[in-house]
Amino acid sequence: MLACLCTVLWHLPAVPALNRTGDPGPGLSIQKTYDLTRYLEHQLRSLAGTYLNYLGPPFNEPDFNPPRLGAETLPRATVDLEVWRSLNDKLRLTQNYEAYSHLLCYLRGLNRQAATAELRRSLAHFCTSLQGLLGSIAGVMAALGYPLPQPLPGTEPTWTPGPAHSDFLQKMDDFWLLKELQTWLWRSAKDFNRLKKKMQPPAAAVTLHLGAHGF
Amino acid sequence: MTSLHAVPHSPSASSLARLLACSFACSALLPPLLPARLPGRSLGARPSSLTARPGPSPTRPPGPLWGLLLPPGSFRLPGPQPRRPDARRRAGGPTERRRHRRGACVGTQMAAPVPWACCAVLAAAAAVVYAQRHSPQEAPHVQYERLGSDVTLPCGTANWDAAVTWRVNGTDLAPDLLNGSQLVLRGLELGHSGLYACFHRDSWHLRHQVLLHVGLPPREPVLSCRSNTYPKGFYCSWHLPTPTYIPNTFNVTVLHGSKIMVCEKDPALKNRCHIRYMHLFSTIKYKVSISVSNALGHNATAITFDEFTIVKPDPPENVVARPVPSNPRRLEVTWQTPSTWPDPESFPLKFFLRYRPLILDQWQHVELSDGTAHTITDAYAGKEYIIQVAAKDNEIGTWSDWSVAAHATPWTEEPRHLTTEAQAAETTTSTTSSLAPPPTTKICDPGELGSGGGPSAPFLVSVPITLALAAAAATASSLLIW
Numbered sequence: 209m210l211a212c213l214c215t216v217l218w219h220l221p222a223v224p225a226l227n228r229t230g231d232p233g234p235g236l237s238i239q240k241t242y243d244l245t246r247y248l249e250h251q252l253r254s255l256a257g258t259y260l261n262y263l264g265p266p267f268n269e270p271d272f273n274p275p276r277l278g279a280e281t282l283p284r285a286t287v288d289l290e291v292w293r294s295l296n297d298k299l300r301l302t303q304n305y306e307a308y309s310h311l312l313c314y315l316r317g318l319n320r321q322a323a324t325a326e327l328r329r330s331l332a333h334f335c336t337s338l339q340g341l342l343g344s345i346a347g348v349m350a351a352l353g354y355p356l357p358q359p360l361p362g363t364e365p366t367w368t369p370g371p372a373h374s375d376f377l378q379k380m381d382d383f384w385l386l387k388e389l390q391t392w393l394w395r396s397a398k399d400f401n402r403l404k405k406k407m408q409p410p411a412a413a414v415t416l417h418l419g420a421h422g423f
Numbered sequence: 424m425t426s427l428h429a430v431p432h433s434p435s436a437s438s439l440a441r442l443l444a445c446s447f448a449c450s451a452l453l454p455p456l457l458p459a460r461l462p463g464r465s466l467g468a469r470p471s472s473l474t475a476r477p478g479p480s481p482t483r484p485p486g487p488l489w490g491l492l493l494p495p496g497s498f499r500l501p502g503p504q505p506r507r508p509d510a511r512r513r514a515g516g517p518t519e520r521r522r523h524r525r526g527a528c529v530g531t532q533m534a535a536p537v538p539w540a541c542c543a544v545l546a547a548a549a550a551v552v553y554a555q556r557h558s559p560q561e562a563p564h565v566q567y568e569r570l571g572s573d574v575t576l577p578c579g580t581a582n583w584d585a586a587v588t589w590r591v592n593g594t595d596l597a598p599d600l601l602n603g604s605q606l607v608l609r610g611l612e613l614g615h616s617g618l619y620a621c622f623h624r625d626s627w628h629l630r631h632q633v634l635l636h637v638g639l640p641p642r643e644p645v646l647s648c649r650s651n652t653y654p655k656g657f658y659c660s661w662h663l664p665t666p667t668y669i670p671n672t673f674n675v676t677v678l679h680g681s682k683i684m685v686c687e688k689d690p691a692l693k694n695r696c697h698i699r700y701m702h703l704f705s706t707i708k709y710k711v712s713i714s715v716s717n718a719l720g721h722n723a724t725a726i727t728f729d730e731f732t733i734v735k736p737d738p739p740e741n742v743v744a745r746p747v748p749s750n751p752r753r754l755e756v757t758w759q760t761p762s763t764w765p766d767p768e769s770f771p772l773k774f775f776l777r778y779r780p781l782i783l784d785q786w787q788h789v790e791l792s793d794g795t796a797h798t799i800t801d802a803y804a805g806k807e808y809i810i811q812v813a814a815k816d817n818e819i820g821t822w823s824d825w826s827v828a829a830h831a832t833p834w835t836e837e838p839r840h841l842t843t844e845a846q847a848a849e850t851t852t853s854t855t856s857s858l859a860p861p862p863t864t865k866i867c868d869p870g871e872l873g874s875g876g877g878p879s880a881p882f883l884v885s886v887p888i889t890l891a892l893a894a895a896a897a898t899a900s901s902l903l904i905w
Contacts (some may be wrong), residue, residue, distance in 0.1 A: 246818070273708045273727050275680060285704040289571070289654055292703055388704045394731060395704040397818040402769050 235407040242400035248337055249393040255330050256386045262327060263379045278377060279384040282314070283307040285391040299405070300315045300332045300399050305345045306357055307392050314385050315420040341396075348355040348403075563618060563632035567669055567718035568611055576606040576741040578621035579631030586624040592617045611637045613668060640667030640720020646713050648726065650734045651823075653816065655765050656699040657733055659686065659711050671717045680707040705730050734820025736772060737761035738796075739812045744831035751804040751833050754778075757796045758812050759825065772814045775822060781830075792817070794800050807832045 260268040283306065312335060319331040346356055356373070568574045578587045583603040585771035589596040600607055606863040608615055619633045642664050650657035661673065677698050698709075712725035737760040747753040756776060760767045771793060777786040780803050791797055803807055811825040 249818070271727055273710065276707055284706070286706065287701050288704045289700060289705060303493050341832070391704050396820055398704075398770065401771060401817065405768055405771075 234348055235404070237344065237351055238349045238400055238404050241341070241348055242404060243396060244337075244341045244344050245393050245396040248334075248341055249390070249397070251334055251337060251392060252386070252390055255334050256390065258330060258385070259327065259386060262323070267379060267383050269371075272383075273379065274383070276384065277380070279381050279388075281310075282384060282388050283310045283392070285388060285395045287395075295327060297352065297403060299356060300403065301345060301352070302336050302357050304392075304396050304399055305342065305349065308338060308342050308345065309390050310383070311392065312342065314356060315389070318382060318385065324366055435832040459855070496670060523745050536853075563634045565619075565634045565636070567638060569719055570611055570613065570637050570668070572611055573607070573609045574611060574635075575602065576619055576621075576630075576633050576635075576797070578604045578606075581621070581630055583728065586632075587621045588624050589619060589621045589632060591619050613637050635687045636669050636718075638717065638719055639665070639667045641667050641671055641715045641717055641722045643722050643724050644673070644713050644715050644725055645723055646711060648709075648711055648728065650730075650820070652765055653734045653735045653736075653762050653770060654700055654703050655821070656697060658689070658695055658714075660692070660695040661713050661715075662694055665716065665767045667717055667719070669717050669719065671715050674714045676712050678710040678712075679705070684709075686711075700730070703730070731819040734816050736814045736816065736820075736823045737763045738823045739774065739814050740826070742810065742812050742826045742829040744808065744810045744829040747798070748834055751835055752800060752802050754799040754802050754808060754810070754831050754833055755796070756799065756810055756812070759795060761814060761823070766812075770816040771817050773817050775813045775815070775824070776810065777812075778802075778808055778810040780808050782806065803832045804833060805835050 214314050257268075266272045276372065290406070315338065319328055321407065349356060425580055480742060485697055508523065509599060534801075566574075566576075576589075578585065581604045583605070585604040587604045588598075589601065589602075589606045596606065604621070606619060606621070616635055616637045616692065619635055621630050621632075622628060644661050644663055646659060646661045648659040659675065659677075661675070663671065673694070675686050675696055679684050679701075684698050684701070686698050689695040689697060706729075708727045708729055710725060710727045714721065714723035716722075738761060740761055742756065744754050744756045744759040747755050756778075758774070760772055764770070773793065774791045774795070776789045776791060778799055779786045787796060787799075787801075789799075799808075799810075808831055810829045810831065811823050811827075813822045815822045
């Protein structure tokens with residue numbers, strides 16, 4: 209599996225948080241982050257379609273259902289229902305942040321190998337948007353007073369030329385990367401929905417209901 | 424009752440007793456036997472009960488009175504006790520018993536010919552009953568055949584050239600359908616289903632029975648899965664596109680990657696089962712396979728899908744539309760999230776509202792990201808509207824079906840009644856008279872005023888005038904309103 213140098217990423221999002229003045233509150237940042245996940249998910253749909261067509265069959269077939277072999281280092285969005293429900297805010301945000309950091313790294317690796325210029329352009333654009341999402345998440349964490357996850361010295365991902373991968377296995381890794389990215393974006397939307405509801409002042413919700421029923 | 428083989432002391436008294444006993448026995452016993460001997464009904468099979476319950480022995484005991492009249496010790500007829508379905512041939516052969524009986528009856532025949540004839544009748548009847556009851560009484564053979572095919576039914580183990588008659592559900596079949604002792608049915612139709620029985624032509628001895636079911640092998644089943652309770656779980660339902668007319672069994676398996684998941688049968692619906700999600704946000708697809716089989720064939724199908732693609736909530740509930748007072752172009756619509764959606768807080772729904780006046784075909788649409796209420800502000804005044812709402816998870820899945828429609832008409836100003844107009848016009852004739860040309864008011868003859876019954880006279884004369892004025896006033900006011 210591809211491993212890459214990503215130390216730059218870990219420090220980048222901290223800067224916008226420090227520059228924040230007159231913070232309107234985490235609610236607005238959460239809404240913005242939520243909107244970003246929706247935008248990215250929409251963007252990914254067209255990107256994934258193009259990329260899978262580039263990979264060719266069977267990757268671009270709708271019924272393609274391979275076993276999850278390899279791609280162990282990809283951050284997995286799947287989680288037990290009760291565990292997900294009971295995640296505290298800090299853990300929820302941290303998991304999102306770490307996932308996208310890794311995914312962005314892998315995507316950049318993908319971009320390096322992409323054959324056509326068109327594909328490289330789309331991938332680069334997506335990477336930029338994904339970086340924006342990371343920054344947004346970092347902003348929310350800072351606003352709520354949570355520290356950004358710092359990579360432990362041993363686990364810092366570094367570029368090493370991996371074992372000679374067959375062409376097919378490489379494509380399988382790409383397939384799983386895109387799949388995991390899409391699933392994470394859906395999960396993040398739900399995560400930020402949950403955070404948004406928590407941040408909402410309860411009084412506002414009550415008045416909304418009263419107005420709706422016209423009493 | 425005295426037994427038939429008892430020999431009293433005095434001949435005259437004994438013969439009389441015997442005569443009475445035999446006559447009584449004959450008159451009592453013949454009715455139960457008679458229905459069995461009527462043409463058109465088979466002696467052995469009782470088709471009406473059989474077609475409902477294939478399996479148990481077809482015959483019934485000839486009548487309860489057998490046991491009353493004949494002591495069990497002497498005539499061991501298989502009558503009295505209720506027949507068990509798997510009764511086999513009795514140990515003693517039929518002939519032995521008949522001999523025994525005839526012998527007993529012969530012993531009495533010296534006394535009078537009538538009791539002897541009666542006994543003979545009884546003996547013959549008993550023999551027939553015995554024979555029919557001791558023929559091979561295995562349960563009818565159940566056979567499934569394909570619609571449109573040809574089938575040849577052999578008469579059990581009978582030889583090809585045996586003389587047999589076939590009946591279906593008690594009705595004789597024409598001999599031209601026979602091929603020797605075998606029944607040939609060509610081009611099977613659904614109406615061919617039934618209980619087929621073959622009998623020895625002469626003795627009416629039942630040889631064999633076949634319960635034939637005509638049907639079809641199953642075609643590929645239609646399977647679909649849906650999650651209306653995300654994130655709790657999903658359900659799958661199936662059906663056959665065309666009926667098979669015979670019983671089918673279904674078997675459903677659910678795989679998540681390599682893990683087998685349990686699909687719990689729905690308590691109410693027999694073609695539905697439910698699966699609970701163990702993990703959310705899975706990248707691995709679910710594969711649901713179903714196999715269906717019946718006596719004539721087998722078929723199967725499978726579908727694979729991602730967790731998110733099958734999410735489709737139930738439609739919103741309790742959609743109510745109300746007019747808004749003093750607003751002739753508004754309608755207030757409220758609804759509730761479907762009760763089956765387990766967690767609207769963490770998995771909020773967005774809504775889609777559509778409305779149109781009944782007289783038009785084109786819908787107006789509004790998408791609402793949250794909230795369960797909306798006010799329509801561009802309704803046509805006075806027109807009845809039909810309104811429907813649909814729901815969807817904010818991010819994943821598809822829109823629900825449209826809800827039950829709500830009807831409402833926007834608020835309209837209440838029209839003033841015609842009677843109040845007439846009264847108003849009457850009381851203000853003095854003012855309205857200015858509108859009418861002066862000569863008309865002077866139709867009222869002062870002479871009549873004096874002669875007539877007081878105020879009624881001028882009223883009578885002025886009524887047509889006031890009515891005309893009232894009508895004019897009413898039309899004027901209605902023009903103003905509308």
